[in-house]
Amino acid sequence: MNKKTLICKFWLACMTGGAMAAAAVARQLPVPAATAAATDKVIADLVAASRILADLNVMDGFGHVSARHPSHPDHFLMSRSKAPATVTAEDIVEHDQDGNGIDANGRGLFLERYIHSEIYRTRPDVMAIVHSHSPGVVPFSVSQTPLRPVYHNSAFLGAGVPVFEIRQTAGMSDMLIRNAQIGKALAAVLADKPVVLLRGHGDVVVGPSLPIVVFRAYYTEVNARLQQQAIALGPVTYLEPEEARIADKVNEQVVMRPWDLWKKKVGEKQPSP
Numbered sequence: 001m002n003k004k005t006l007i008c009k010f011w012l013a014c015m016t017g018g019a020m021a022a023a024a025v026a027r028q029l030p031v032p033a034a035t036a037a038a039t040d041k042v043i044a045d046l047v048a049a050s051r052i053l054a055d056l057n058v059m060d061g062f063g064h065v066s067a068r069h070p071s072h073p074d075h076f077l078m079s080r081s082k083a084p085a086t087v088t089a090e091d092i093v094e095h096d097q098d099g100n101g102i103d104a105n106g107r108g109l110f111l112e113r114y115i116h117s118e119i120y121r122t123r124p125d126v127m128a129i130v131h132s133h134s135p136g137v138v139p140f141s142v143s144q145t146p147l148r149p150v151y152h153n154s155a156f157l158g159a160g161v162p163v164f165e166i167r168q169t170a171g172m173s174d175m176l177i178r179n180a181q182i183g184k185a186l187a188a189v190l191a192d193k194p195v196v197l198l199r200g201h202g203d204v205v206v207g208p209s210l211p212i213v214v215f216r217a218y219y220t221e222v223n224a225r226l227q228q229q230a231i232a233l234g235p236v237t238y239l240e241p242e243e244a245r246i247a248d249k250v251n252e253q254v255v256m257r258p259w260d261l262w263k264k265k266v267g268e269k270q271p272s273p
């Protein structure tokens with residue numbers, strides 16, 4: 001393919017709205033239509049997830065959600081550094097396995113992208129990740145009381161919720177997961193669980209899809225608040241591990257119901273400037 005043909009193809013791809021396809025043409029990679037469509041679908045769901053998590057007050061000006069790249073499974077898709085409620089498809093950057101933005105084009109990336117790169121590296125089952133400073137969970141990250149499931153919606157917490165102590169890896173730090181070494185240590189503490197708390201910081205939630213990870217991030221926040229209310233009333237009866245395991249299967253079957261509702265609600269709002 002000569003340079004002129006390449007530029008023409010790149011321009012044509014841009015004009016037809018396939019930004020990801022255009023980037024692939026620029027790299028001279030064949031992009032089957034089905035693959036480009038799958039990537040566009042993940043990008044659309046990622047934008048929705050970002051806005052939903054802001055709408056549900058799991059995120060505020062901070063926080064990020066990512067998805068494993070559908071055609072480059074060692075890469076992931078995530079917004080450039082931007083407030084979650086304002087994210088659009090044009091803000092989504094493909095990150096490589098080390099957290100480098102391969103189509104960032106000078107755009108600033110999240111400092112804590114190593115949360116995502118190191119978890120995707122060690123957890124092949126994980127397809128989506130949320131990091132937030134979900135306010136209800138912070139007390140559980142600094143106290144001796146473990147976060148445990150008080151009701152069926154948060155049954156996934158029955159697997160146990162570890163707390164990452166950053167001092168063990170980084171000593172005195174700014175508390176951020178700002179390099180691969182700290183990200184790797186965090187992924188080791190998460191191990192095979194769906195949620196890990198970050199002491200004095202927030203949490204990281206992982207899942208097999210964007211709807212499920214959004215569901216888990218939201219109900220982790222709700223459970224934290226309900227658990228504090230229950231503790232204030234006296235001794236608490238938590239879900240048994242077996243109840244949690246059975247109940248979580250149902251949650252995964254019905255997850256599209258709240259996802260569709262949340263997506264509709266954020267879709268009806270005017271896009272943020």
Ligand code: MN
Binds near residue numbers: 062112131132201
């Ligand atoms: Mn953070």
